[in-house]
Amino acid sequence: MSLIVENLSKSFNNQPVIKNYHLTIDENEIVALVGRSGTGKTTFLRLINNLELADQGTIQMNDDSLVKDGAYVGKVGQRNYQNRMGMVFQNYELFPNLSVLENLLEAPLAQKLGSKEELKDRAMELLNSMEIVDKIDAMPSTLSGGQAQRVAIARAMMLSPDILCFDEPTSALDEESAKNIGKLIQTIAQQGTGILIVTHDNTFAKKYSTRIIASEDFL
Ligand SMILES: Nc1ncnc2c1ncn2[C@@H]1O[C@H](COP(=O)(O)OP(=O)(O)OP(=O)(O)O)[C@@H](O)[C@H]1O
Numbered sequence: 176m177s178l179i180v181e182n183l184s185k186s187f188n189n190q191p192v193i194k195n196y197h198l199t200i201d202e203n204e205i206v207a208l209v210g211r212s213g214t215g216k217t218t219f220l221r222l223i224n225n226l227e228l229a230d231q232g233t234i235q236m237n238d239d240s241l242v243k244d245g246a247y248v249g250k251v252g253q254r255n256y257q258n259r260m261g262m263v264f265q266n267y268e269l270f271p272n273l274s275v276l277e278n279l280l281e282a283p284l285a286q287k288l289g290s291k292e293e294l295k296d297r298a299m300e301l302l303n304s305m306e307i308v309d310k311i312d313a314m315p316s317t318l319s320g321g322q323a324q325r326v327a328i329a330r331a332m333m334l335s336p337d338i339l340c341f342d343e344p345t346s347a348l349d350e351e352s353a354k355n356i357g358k359l360i361q362t363i364a365q366q367g368t369g370i371l372i373v374t375h376d377n378t379f380a381k382k383y384s385t386r387i388i389a390s391e392d393f394l
C-alpha cells in the first residue's frame with residue numbers, strides 16, 4: 176500500500192506554499208519531513224489528511240484517490256481514502272470528556288468496525304503493547320505528555336491505517352519518552368504501516384526514519 180502525491184500545489188492568498196510537489200510513501204517506510212518554520216510542513220499534512228483543499232494535483236492511496244488532477248472525488252471515495260489515513264496531532268486532541276478506552280472506541284464503533292467486545296479486546300491489546308493498559312479508565316487530563324501521546328497513537332491504530340502521520344511527535348516530550356515513541360513508531364512501521372513524521376528534531380529524524388525529506392523542496 177502506498178501514498179502517492181503528484182503535482183500537488185497549494186497557495187494561501189496567492190502566495191504559493193507547495194508547488195508541483197511529488198512524493199510516494201511505501202509500507203514499512205518511516206519518512207521524516209524536516210524544514211524551517213513556515214515552509215508548509217503542517218499544510219502538507221493537512222492536505223493529505225483532507226483538512227485543507229489542494230489547488231492542483233493528485234493525492235491517492237493505491238487506487239483510492241482523494242483528489243485527482245485537482246478534482247476532489249465524491250463523499251464515499253473521500254471516506255475510503257480517509258479510512259486508510261491516520262493522524263496523530265501535535266496536541267494529541269484526545270476527547271477530554273471521555274476515558275482512554277472510550278477515546279479508542281469512539282471512531283471504530285461509529286464506523287461499525289466490530290462489536291464493542293471485539294473492539295475492546297483490540298484496544299486492550301494496543302494499550303498493553305504501549306504499556307499504558309493501567310490507564311484504560313483514566314481521563315485524558317490525568318495523563319502525562321508521553322502517556323497522552325501513546326493513547327493518541329493507540330487511538331489512530333484502532334482504525335488500522337495504511338499511512339500514519341505525526342505532527343511534531345516529540346516536541347513536548349523528554350528524551351526518554353521521545354526514545355520510547357521512536358521505538359513505538361518503528362514497531363508500527365515493521366507491522367506494515369507507512370509513517371510520515373513532521374519534526375524539528377533532526378537527531379530524532381536521523382535515528383528513527385528510513386528517509387528524510389525537506390519542506391524547502393515544496394517550492
Ligand atoms: N489557513 C491559512 N491561511 C493563510 N495562510 C496560511 C494558512 N495556513 C498556513 N498558512 C501559511 O502557509 C505557510 C506554511 O505554514 P505551515 O503551518 O504549513 O508551516 P510549517 O512548516 O508547519 O511551520 P512550523 O515549523 O512553524 O510549524 C505560512 O506562511 C503560513 O502563514
Ligand SMILES: [Mg+2]
Pocket residue numbers: 216217218
Ligand atoms: Mg507546523
